[in-house]
Amino acid sequence: MKNILFAASECVPFIKTGGLADVAGSLPKYFNKENYDVRVVLPKYNCMYQKWKDMMEYIDSFYMNLAGADRYVGILTCEYEGIRFYFIDNEYYFSGGSPYEGDPKWGIEKFAFFSKAVLSILPVIGFRPDLIHCHDWQTGLIPVYLDNFRFAGEYYRGIKSVMTIHNLKFQGVWDTKSVRYITGLPDYYFVPDKMEAYKDANLLKGGIVYADKVTTVSQTYAQEIKTPFYGEALDGLMNARSHDLWGIVNGLDYDEWNPEKDPMIAHPFNVENFRKVKVLNKTSLQEELGLDKDPKAMMIGLVSRLTDQKGFDLVDYIMDELCQDAVQIVVLGTGEAKYENMFRHFAWKYAGKVSANIYYSNELSHRIYASCDAFLMPSLFEPCGLSQLMSLRYGTLPIVRETGGLKDTVEPYNEYEKTGTGFSFTNYNAHEMLSTIRYAEQIFYDKKRDWNKMVERAMNMDFSWKNSAARYELLYRELLGE
Numbered sequence: 001m002k003n004i005l006f007a008a009s010e011c012v013p014f015i016k017t018g019g020l021a022d023v024a025g026s027l028p029k030y031f032n033k034e035n036y037d038v039r040v041v042l043p044k045y046n047c048m049y050q051k052w053k054d055m056m057e058y059i060d061s062f063y064m065n066l067a068g069a070d071r072y073v074g075i076l077t078c079e080y081e082g083i084r085f086y087f088i089d090n091e092y093y094f095s096g097g098s099p100y101e102g103d104p105k106w107g108i109e110k111f112a113f114f115s116k117a118v119l120s121i122l123p124v125i126g127f128r129p130d131l132i133h134c135h136d137w138q139t140g141l142i143p144v145y146l147d148n149f150r151f152a153g154e155y156y157r158g159i160k161s162v163m164t165i166h167n168l169k170f171q172g173v174w175d176t177k178s179v180r181y182i183t184g185l186p187d188y189y190f191v192p193d194k195m196e197a198y199k200d201a202n203l204l205k206g207g208i209v210y211a212d213k214v215t216t217v218s219q220t221y222a223q224e225i226k227t228p229f230y231g232e233a234l235d236g237l238m239n240a241r242s243h244d245l246w247g248i249v250n251g252l253d254y255d256e257w258n259p260e261k262d263p264m265i266a267h268p269f270n271v272e273n274f275r276k277v278k279v280l281n282k283t284s285l286q287e288e289l290g291l292d293k294d295p296k297a298m299m300i301g302l303v304s305r306l307t308d309q310k311g312f313d314l315v316d317y318i319m320d321e322l323c324q325d326a327v328q329i330v331v332l333g334t335g336e337a338k339y340e341n342m343f344r345h346f347a348w349k350y351a352g353k354v355s356a357n358i359y360y361s362n363e364l365s366h367r368i369y370a371s372c373d374a375f376l377m378p379s380l381f382e383p384c385g386l387s388q389l390m391s392l393r394y395g396t397l398p399i400v401r402e403t404g405g406l407k408d409t410v411e412p413y414n415e416y417e418k419t420g421t422g423f424s425f426t427n428y429n430a431h432e433m434l435s436t437i438r439y440a441e442q443i444f445y446d447k448k449r450d451w452n453k454m455v456e457r458a459m460n461m462d463f464s465w466k467n468s469a470a471r472y473e474l475l476y477r478e479l480l481g482e
Helices: 019-030 049-056 103-125 141-152 177-183 203-210 217-225 235-240 273-291 312-322 337-348 362-371 386-391 404-409 430-446 448-460 465-480
Strands: 002-007 036-043 057-066 069-080 083-089 130-135 160-165 173-175 199-203 213-216 244-246 298-303 327-332 354-356 374-377 396-401 424-425
Touching: 002 049, 002 103, 002 273, 002 465, 019 130, 019 465, 036 103, 036 177, 049 069, 049 404, 057 103, 069 103, 083 103, 083 199, 103 141, 103 430, 130 273, 130 465, 141 160, 141 203, 141 396, 160 203, 160 327, 160 465, 173 327, 199 203, 203 235, 213 217, 213 273, 273 298, 273 327, 273 362, 273 386, 273 448, 273 465, 298 362, 298 430, 312 337, 312 430, 327 362, 337 354, 354 448, 374 386, 374 430, 386 396, 386 404, 386 448, 396 404, 396 430, 424 430, 430 448
Parallel strands: 002 036, 002 130, 036 083, 130 160, 160 213, 213 244, 298 327, 298 374, 327 354, 374 396, 396 424
Antiparallel strands: 057 069, 069 083, 173 199
16 A cells, blocks of 8 residues: 655645646545555644534644744644545634735745645655645745655655656746745755756745656656646756656546536436437526527537637637628636636627626536537647636537646547547647637538537547546556555
């Protein structure tokens, strides 16, 4: 039996701001329980719902030095869905209204505290991991401290570490002098081949340099981050570590996202009956959102943060042209004001064809995935992406740009070989996107049988966490020499 400890700044169901929380909370449940004892450690934020705090039991507390002072470290625990969770308590650091509020320097200090505390609690909780699996820059100091702790005592020798990059854009960067003071680490860590990057200290870089293996959330993204365009100024380091770099696609919770048992959709359906039932969801959604009621109209969905990264500058460029086509467009999400207003404008100009829902609703997102015929995701970069996995699960064919996880999970339609689970385009170009959307329209209207076969293939794909866990187990075995 191998002991694995996940360390993350957020984790479902306790606290979530993004996809990282899904990975930290869902993935541990899918490891083989006979071979792996997987546990999770995260901060005990004051902003967590009371019902989660009420489940926690106090274990112990002690003081630990950080940023020139002795800091309180409280340890709480609970078990949820068969997984043991630990929470690190400190009101000075974790009492804010959200996990990441405050200025960048405060974030650096808060997560330096968390990283050091993760290692410091191990002898107290009586769980010595064979491997610590760190997620994103907030835990980037764990492999660095682990290296430093090894000099301090036998206990930490031989503990391996894995660093997972969910989005390379966020790195935890601050000036070297401050970070040296906050962390208390010796000077020799703050040099260009270790934690220093372009004269500043970089927490994620420290994690990448010192971890035994580095993973990211899709095979294509693992290749992309070795290039200057996607490498966020760390492409040289990613190339240097390419032998230790794995790309493993995230999974989807197939219980929560299940068209056959989804309580949030009007008409549950499956791969056997979607030809008759899926369209009923469409007409229900048309009624709900005030669109023209037409079961035959092609409906395209977008559920996303409305930002440049997600390709909305391309959508903006061709939106008026697209609205001339025989399509309906349903948007859900918030983001940059210019895109929020752009969709509001087109919903006014093309009432009955465009529905702009400028807020976020989990329930409505389920109904959009279940009701639409196609789902548009033209990202500039997308480390993994979950929306395309949800749309595949609900038989809503993704139209994506070939980048990161989108390229790895959506197979483009080939009309000659009758293969594919969606449509894709290569270049970040608005008219290339528009011609791909129009190609999808043509198949939808003129080759319905091919379209339905594609829906069938999409719904039969398996991107559950089970597959991701099997890949991580392979990585752990290689690292732990099993």
